[in-house]
Amino acid sequence: MVTGAASGIGRAGALLFAAAGAAVVALDRAPEVEDTAAQIRAAGGRALALVRDASAEQDISGAVALTIKEYGALDVCFANAGISGGLVPFFEETVEHWMQVLNINLIGTFLAAKYAALAMVERKRGSIICTASVAGLRSGAGGMPYSASKAGVISLVQTAANQLSGTGVRINAICPGLIESGMTRPIFEQARARGSERKIGQLNPLRRPGNPGEIAQTALFLASDASSYVNGQAIAVDGGLSTSHPIVIKHEK
Numbered sequence: 001m002v003t004g005a006a007s008g009i010g011r012a013g014a015l016l017f018a019a020a021g022a023a024v025v026a027l028d029r030a031p032e033v034e035d036t037a038a039q040i041r042a043a044g045g046r047a048l049a050l051v052r053d054a055s056a057e058q059d060i061s062g063a064v065a066l067t068i069k070e071y072g073a074l075d076v077c078f079a080n081a082g083i084s085g086g087l088v089p090f091f092e093e094t095v096e097h098w099m100q101v102l103n104i105n106l107i108g109t110f111l112a113a114k115y116a117a118l119a120m121v122e123r124k125r126g127s128i129i130c131t132a133s134v135a136g137l138r139s140g141a142g143g144m145p146y147s148a149s150k151a152g153v154i155s156l157v158q159t160a161a162n163q164l165s166g167t168g169v170r171i172n173a174i175c176p177g178l179i180e181s182g183m184t185r186p187i188f189e190q191a192r193a194r195g196s197e198r199k200i201g202q203l204n205p206l207r208r209p210g211n212p213g214e215i216a217q218t219a220l221f222l223a224s225d226a227s228s229y230v231n232g233q234a235i236a237v238d239g240g241l242s243t244s245h246p247i248v249i250k251h252e253k
């Protein structure tokens with residue numbers, strides 16, 4: 001089951017999981033999630049699209065139940081749906097805006113993790129992967145509620161891994177850096193319009209943005225038995241962005 005599967009990282013994850021042989025339940029509140037499932041089926045895979053709200057408890061519990069009904073079990077949950085919330089200045093932030101961002105990014109991730117884990121513990125196996133962000137590691141990569149929500153996802157993964165002690169169910173987070181997706185499209189479009197595309201991603205040592213497929217590859221690793229001893233971790237996939245404080249590199253290479 002992949003949430004936020006209509007676009008960006010979630011769609012890339014759903015397609016990659018399917019290519020690796022998984023039957024995929026693609027969930028998103030956007031109807032374009034049907035296209036994700038259609039692409040999987042066109043390639044000969046198995047997929048079901050669900051237009052649902054990832055922050056609504058009944059939608060998530062129902063989606064897990066439907067996954068089990070359709071495919072017999074839930075092996076992997078990629079809890080990935082999220083919104084950026086924009087860059088609202090500190091003193092203009094409101095409770096309503098914080099509630100909206102936390103509700104989708106943090107509570108929604110908690111709901112996916114909870115109902116997925118409930119289904120997985122019976123079988124004593126399963127992998128839950130949550131999309132956090134480098135914004136959850138330190139400031140400078142998103143608005144206040146967004147950054148707090150992603151720090152919350154990292155904490156959720158650490159505490160849930162321990163709450164799931166002895167069950168055989170693993171839970172990890174991925175912390176993407178700057179990835180070209182629906183969420184960041186305005187940044188890329190504005191830079192292209194200004195002719196400054198070359199500057200996008202210049203703050204990381206690889207000096208480029210990432211693409212959703214590069215995050216999906218890490219999700220596939222965490223989904224598979226190749227990561228059988230990786231648990232409770234927040235793995236940055238950011239071109240090296242989070243390894244350094246911001247500095248200007250003087251020498252050109």
Ligand SMILES: NC(=O)c1ccc[n+]([C@@H]2O[C@H](COP(=O)([O-])OP(=O)(O)OC[C@H]3O[C@@H](n4cnc5c(N)ncnc54)[C@H](O)[C@@H]3O)[C@@H](O)[C@H]2O)c1
Pocket residue numbers: 003004005006007008009010027028029030052053054055080081082083084104108131132133134175176177178179180181182183184212
């Ligand atoms: N793009 C980046 O640079 C970047 C960096 C770090 C983390 N992330 C995280 O990656 C995840 C995926 O985002 P993306 O970059 O692919 O952006 P995206 O906008 O392309 O995809 C996000 C998807 O989540 C869906 N979604 C949002 N709220 C939902 C809800 N309540 N219920 C169901 N679906 C919902 C959207 O409809 C959309 O299809 C998010 O959690 C985001 O915070 C992105």
